[in-house]
Amino acid sequence: xxxxxxxxxxxxxxxxxRRSPKSLRALVVEAIEAALADAGLEPSDIDGVVSDGLVMxxxxxxxxxxxxxxxxxxxxxxxxxxxxxxxxxxxxxxxAISHGLAHTxxxxxxxxxxxxxxxxxxxxxxxxxxxxxxxxxxFTGQPQYFALWARRYMHEFxxxxxxxxxxxxxxxxxxxxxxxxxxxxxxxxxxxxxxxVVSDPLRVADCCLITDxxxxxxxxxxxxxxxxxxxxxxxxxxxxxxxxxxxxDVFTQAGGMMRIPGARIATERALQQAGVTLSDVDFAELYxxxxxxxxxxxxxxxxxxxxxxxxxxxxxxxxxxxxLPINTHGGLLSHSYLLGVEHxxxxxxxxxxxxxxxxxxxxxxxxxxxxxxxxxxxMILGRDxx
Amino acid sequence: MSTTVASEANPEFDGxxxxxxxxxxxxxxxxACGRFHWYPMPRCPHCRSIDLAWRRVSGxxxxxxxxxxxxxxxxxxxxxxxxxxxxxxxxxxxxxxLVTNIVGAGLDALRIGDTVTPVFRAETDGHTAVDFKxx
Ligand SMILES: [Zn+2]
Numbered sequence: 001x002x003x004x005x006x007x008x009x010x011x012x013x014x015x016x017x018r019r020s021p022k023s024l025r026a027l028v029v030e031a032i033e034a035a036l037a038d039a040g041l042e043p044s045d046i047d048g049v050v051s052d053g054l055v056m057x058x059x060x061x062x063x064x065x066x067x068x069x070x071x072x073x074x075x076x077x078x079x080x081x082x083x084x085x086x087x088x089x090x091x092x093x094x095x096a097i098s099h100g101l102a103h104t105x106x107x108x109x110x111x112x113x114x115x116x117x118x119x120x121x122x123x124x125x126x127x128x129x130x131x132x133x134x135x136x137x138x139f140t141g142q143p144q145y146f147a148l149w150a151r152r153y154m155h156e157f158x159x160x161x162x163x164x165x166x167x168x169x170x171x172x173x174x175x176x177x178x179x180x181x182x183x184x185x186x187x188x189x190x191x192x193x194x195x196x197v198v199s200d201p202l203r204v205a206d207c208c209l210i211t212d213x214x215x216x217x218x219x220x221x222x223x224x225x226x227x228x229x230x231x232x233x234x235x236x237x238x239x240x241x242x243x244x245x246x247x248x249d250v251f252t253q254a255g256g257m258m259r260i261p262g263a264r265i266a267t268e269r270a271l272q273q274a275g276v277t278l279s280d281v282d283f284a285e286l287y288x289x290x291x292x293x294x295x296x297x298x299x300x301x302x303x304x305x306x307x308x309x310x311x312x313x314x315x316x317x318x319x320x321x322x323x324l325p326i327n328t329h330g331g332l333l334s335h336s337y338l339l340g341v342e343h344x345x346x347x348x349x350x351x352x353x354x355x356x357x358x359x360x361x362x363x364x365x366x367x368x369x370x371x372x373x374x375x376x377x378x379m380i381l382g383r384d385x386x
Numbered sequence: 387m388s389t390t391v392a393s394e395a396n397p398e399f400d401g402x403x404x405x406x407x408x409x410x411x412x413x414x415x416x417x418a419c420g421r422f423h424w425y426p427m428p429r430c431p432h433c434r435s436i437d438l439a440w441r442r443v444s445g446x447x448x449x450x451x452x453x454x455x456x457x458x459x460x461x462x463x464x465x466x467x468x469x470x471x472x473x474x475x476x477x478x479x480x481x482x483x484l485v486t487n488i489v490g491a492g493l494d495a496l497r498i499g500d501t502v503t504p505v506f507r508a509e510t511d512g513h514t515a516v517d518f519k520x521x
Pocket of ligand 1: 431
């Protein structure tokens with residue numbers, strides 16, 4: 001591992017809630033305060049600020065964050081958006097640190113889609129093709145997009161609703177082991193089937209939560225991190241992948257509908273940098289905006305072959321005690337929906353250890369996958385053994 | 387019913403509605419490489435030619451996937467639930483997938499692979515929307 005190895009030295013998260021009385025700016029500030037305190041740092045220790053490249057610049061811009069904290073930025077960056085951005089945050093740290101631009105960076109992301117009138121659906125109004133050719137047909141929400149994928153996948157591969165239900169039920173069990181999860185009631189497979197159908201074959205229980213909240217992480221060199229307050233979590237590898245298709249087209253026109261080609265590209269890059277294989281990964285936090293998208297990423301990241309996701313889940317087990325625990329905090333389905341930045345926080349917590357009943361046994365290496373169709377980001381984290 | 391967005395900023399979108407108003411379904415076709423693309427772009431995304439023209443299809447389409455919508459994602463549709471959104475393909479426009487509503491009789495028996503035919507619907511804003519019904 002080179003001297004430029006990046007580590008995550010601090011994490012901060014607001015308590016996720018459907019509707020927060022605080023503004024998104026206040027939530028972001030709270031998350032960054034928590035991450036600095038976690039790392040044992042002052043704002044004067046930060047010289048780089050990173051966010052996603054689309055949502056934060058229009059809601060909580062980096063210059064505003066710098067002004068609030070007095071961060072003297074020597075590096076400033078944002079790429080992709082949402083989940084792919086959070087999972088590729090260490091790319092910025094690797095770049096900035098290896099070029100001597102900055103030594104300690106903070107990444108933040110949050111949404112107020114529980115409070116904001118347009119909620120998660122307003123985002124897609126950015127796309128002219130969708131507005132012109134889809135909205136007039138009442139095709140306006142992510143559950144509908146993924147419902148088309150789910151029905152087609154069922155047709156091609158024999159997936160059942162119970163297979164999707166098993167993902168929701170398992171993640172709910174994990175969510176109940178986290179003190180801050182938004183979902184607080186157990187869910188049986190019967191409860192899953194009783195859940196209201198919103199866009200068939202998908203039910204409410206197939207869909208992520210809606211959340212107001214924010215998270216932040218502090219990244220620095222492994223050497224510096226070793227002198228900070230927490231045991232460093234090493235960034236073993238990071239990768240980004242995509243395909244040349246726009247947000248207009250990605251849910252309906254992509255040649256391999258039901259596939260996320262960027263996931264494989266990002267994973268291969270991250271594994272190569274880390275010098276590990278997927279069989280070395282002890283747990284994964286995958287972008288489960290819907291049960292079906294979680295299943296597709298199990299396949300597209302490469303844990304199993306296309307069409308075999310449901311069998312993999314049954315045979316391997318994705319609960320805390322399974323052979324590949326997935327979304328150990330309950331994920332976007334049952335913990336919170338901050339577009340996957342909370343997945344990064346959870347992976348760090350698992351690797352720090354001592355999570356009690358939620359702790360994955362012998363967690364040494366974790367993978368975080370972030371989806372922002374068509375973009376995909378992968379971060380592979382590991383414990384530090386000096 | 388939500389309103390179709392006027393396409394002043396995207397003149398390459400207009401042909402679809404011009405053809406729909408005349409009772410036809412048409413898609414952008416590249417005269418340089420012979421391929422269709424969708425959604426419309428200023429240049430062919432396959433070969434970047436600007437030699438594009440709208441080409442009509444014969445009409446019938448095949449259901450690639452569909453969903454029955456029971457939640458008012460679009461508040462203006464709250465009184466019209468459930469409705470069916472279909473994604474359909476055309477034998478004579480390879481590579482194009484059209485988002486549409488599948489309307490009319492027999493929706494409970496709708497299956498992937500079914501043949502559907504176009505129905506033209508005048509929107510309140512003057513645009514013509516293209517829905518489909520089971521053949
Ligand atoms: Zn062409």
